Amino acid sequence: MSLVDLPLLPLGKGRDLDAERGVECPGDLPAASDPGLVERARAAKAALGERVFVLGHHYQRDEVIQFADVTGDSFKLARDAAARPDAEFIVFCGVHFMAESADILTSPAQQVVLPDLAAGCSMADMARLRQVEDAWDAMADAGIQDSVVPVTYMNSSADIKAFCGRNGGVVCTSSNADVALEWAFAQKGDGDAKVLFLPDQHLGRNTAVLQMGIDLDECVVWDPRQPGGGLTPEELRRARMILWKGHCSVHGRFSADVVDELRAQHLGIHILVHPECTHEVVLKADLVGSTEFIIKTIEAAEPGTTWAIGTELNLVKRLADAHPDKNIVFLDRNVCYCSTMNRIDLPHLVWALESLVAGTVVNQVTVDPETEADALVALQRMLDLPGKSHRD
Numbered sequence: 001m002s003l004v005d006l007p008l009l010p011l012g013k014g015r016d017l018d019a020e021r022g023v024e025c026p027g028d029l030p031a032a033s034d035p036g037l038v039e040r041a042r043a044a045k046a047a048l049g050e051r052v053f054v055l056g057h058h059y060q061r062d063e064v065i066q067f068a069d070v071t072g073d074s075f076k077l078a079r080d081a082a083a084r085p086d087a088e089f090i091v092f093c094g095v096h097f098m099a100e101s102a103d104i105l106t107s108p109a110q111q112v113v114l115p116d117l118a119a120g121c122s123m124a125d126m127a128r129l130r131q132v133e134d135a136w137d138a139m140a141d142a143g144i145q146d147s148v149v150p151v152t153y154m155n156s157s158a159d160i161k162a163f164c165g166r167n168g169g170v171v172c173t174s175s176n177a178d179v180a181l182e183w184a185f186a187q188k189g190d191g192d193a194k195v196l197f198l199p200d201q202h203l204g205r206n207t208a209v210l211q212m213g214i215d216l217d218e219c220v221v222w223d224p225r226q227p228g229g230g231l232t233p234e235e236l237r238r239a240r241m242i243l244w245k246g247h248c249s250v251h252g253r254f255s256a257d258v259v260d261e262l263r264a265q266h267l268g269i270h271i272l273v274h275p276e277c278t279h280e281v282v283l284k285a286d287l288v289g290s291t292e293f294i295i296k297t298i299e300a301a302e303p304g305t306t307w308a309i310g311t312e313l314n315l316v317k318r319l320a321d322a323h324p325d326k327n328i329v330f331l332d333r334n335v336c337y338c339s340t341m342n343r344i345d346l347p348h349l350v351w352a353l354e355s356l357v358a359g360t361v362v363n364q365v366t367v368d369p370e371t372e373a374d375a376l377v378a379l380q381r382m383l384d385l386p387g388k389s390h391r392d
């Protein structure tokens with residue numbers, strides 16, 4: 001296997017701009033120990049004023065999130081980016097697929113900066129366009145392609161979103177996956193519709209089974225590493241949900257036995273998890289929803305209540321700090337940060353902002369016009385989805 005075929009290059013090394021992958025940082029970063037970093041970030045942001053808009057995903061470090069003009073889950077940040085046509089620079093403190101989506105949703109005059117290009121996403125890397133096109137061809141061979149609507153999670157590269165745009169599909173996020181699936185199943189009038197759900201099998205399965213009432217045995221998993229996805233044409237024909245074999249390496253760590261342990265230790269504990277967790281964990285949870293849902297739930301919780309939260313640790317720690325009147329624990333025995341989200345640290349943010357002040361746009365994320373046009377179709381379908389998610 002060549003280096004290029006590795007699912008993740010060693011972070012910060014090499015160059016593969018076609019994927020959510022590490023590339024070397026071209027600049028001279030300030031030292032992490034520089035005591036003036038906070039002041040430098042503040043000064044650079046003030047110097048840029050309204051020209052810059054800083055977006056921060058909930059999984060970002062505290063040292064970075066303090067400089068975000070808005071924070072949010074990936075759905076909210078996509079909408080926020082689209083709503084600021086006046087900002088010359090969008091500095092995205094998140095991961096590569098989010099910055100790509102921001103580039104697609106903003107005007108050509110606006111420039112999107114990702115402070116560290118090594119902030120990719122291992123889940124997004126699990127679905128490559130070539131693999132998805134092979135799967136699509138296999139669906140044609142099985143005689144079902146006309147019934148299949150592709151739905152991709154926001155956590156995918158721009159070319160996968162473009163594939164969905166070209167093929168009558170849509171993008172979804174963890175806060176609207178149910179509405180997106182309802183939309184997708186309604187696209188084929190004859191009731192025979194199937195969904196190809198990319199790239200997170202867990203979000204796809206949890207939403208289909210728990211929110212759409214689809215049977216578990218109507219869900220099959222397409223494994224891009226197996227010939228024919230590891231499925232027979234008959235299995236494809238019987239399925240309603242064809243789930244791509246991808247997952248989040250952070251949320252995949254939470255396990256059902258820790259839920260049992262915590263329930264035995266803390267009477268009345270509430271288990272609150274993200275839908276990227278496995279089906280087993282979600283089945284044992286009390287509540288499931290996007291990062292925005294998790295935050296709202298904790299904000300509305302009664303003082304004195306106890307919560308175990310299954311999502312990225314930066315967010316859980318921030319919630320615990322912000323709500324000392326509630327007992328908040330992490331749903332994993334071990335530390336579980338998203339290593340790529342954590343690539344965006346204060347030295348990278350300072351470097352990106354100071355470079356903009358000096359007139360140099362560093363680490364710009366751009367999507368080529370053809371991919372952008374098709375991906376925008378799928379993203380716009382998401383933004384236009386009717387109704388509210390059951391999770392709101």
Ligand code: 13P
Nearest residue numbers: 073074075173174290291
């Ligand atoms: P949301 O922000 O949409 O909940 O997604 C979580 C996530 O894993 C982002 O990478």
Ligand code: SF4
Nearest residue numbers: 121122123248250338
């Ligand atoms: Fe990707 Fe998971 Fe990290 Fe989100 S938390 S960026 S899905 S690896």
